[in-house]
Amino acid sequence: xxxxxxxxxxxxxxxxxxLIEAGEPVRAVLRDPAKAEIWRQRGCEIAFAExxxxxxxxxxxxxxxxxxxxxxxxxxxxxxxxEAAKQxxxxxxxxxxxxxxxxxxxxxxxxxxxxxxxxxxxxxxxEALGELDLPVTFLRPGWFMENAAWxxxxxxDDGVLHTFLQPADKTFAMVATQDIGRFxxxxxxxxxxxxxxxxxxxxxxxxxxxxxxxxxxxTASLSPG
Numbered sequence: 001x002x003x004x005x006x007x008x009x010x011x012x013x014x015x016x017x018x019l020i021e022a023g024e025p026v027r028a029v030l031r032d033p034a035k036a037e038i039w040r041q042r043g044c045e046i047a048f049a050e051x052x053x054x055x056x057x058x059x060x061x062x063x064x065x066x067x068x069x070x071x072x073x074x075x076x077x078x079x080x081x082x083e084a085a086k087q088x089x090x091x092x093x094x095x096x097x098x099x100x101x102x103x104x105x106x107x108x109x110x111x112x113x114x115x116x117x118x119x120x121x122x123x124x125x126x127e128a129l130g131e132l133d134l135p136v137t138f139l140r141p142g143w144f145m146e147n148a149a150w151x152x153x154x155x156x157d158d159g160v161l162h163t164f165l166q167p168a169d170k171t172f173a174m175v176a177t178q179d180i181g182r183f184x185x186x187x188x189x190x191x192x193x194x195x196x197x198x199x200x201x202x203x204x205x206x207x208x209x210x211x212x213x214x215x216x217x218x219t220a221s222l223s224p225g
Contacts, residue, residue: 006070014181054093061098066188084121088128142173173201
């Protein structure tokens with residue numbers, strides 16, 4: 001059984017649908033009971049858990065073959081990102097208690113940046129989960145293609161394309177959320193040892209430990225089919 005957080009979103013939803021279509025058992029980890037029925041009708045087991053409640057998350061993750069972690073984003077954090085630190089503590093506590101077979105965590109392009117920025121919150125997430133004695137994959141997709149929809153009006157009406165990405169003349173890889181979800185469904189069904197980082201757009205895995213990567217080459221394929 002695969003426990004999926006963020007299942008009501010685009011990435012988590014695409015991941016869950018791919019697993020369901022493949023005949024895999026899915027546990028929808030939800031916060032809002034009003035959103036449960038649609039997933040129940042799709043054959044999912046339902047678990048309710050707040051993302052800041054370690055005991056609830058541990059119960060939702062218990063017995064899972066794989067857990068997909070999609071933590072909430074904080075776009076106006078306090079200095080030093082205490083919100084991310086607290087969330088990471090909750091997640092590590094829950095995963096240690098539940099001890100699933102493996103974990104796939106949605107990170108981001110730029111999580112390896114050396115200059116502090118909002119994406120450093122995902123850097124902190126990778127560091128925290130990287131300490132767990134569990135197989136963990138950090139999936140770093142490119143910029144969500146759907147984000148471009150927010151810029152259409154200003155580009156059309158004012159001839160200006162607003163961006164939060166710096167520098168503005170730098171090219172960034174982009175990928176659709178549906179493709180991220182489908183690829184994550186492939187990753188979570190694989191078996192691997194240790195920690196690994198997968199840059200979706202590059203499709204080149206970079207292991208955090210050379211020995212783990214050497215074993216990974218023998219046990220897993222990163223091709224999404």
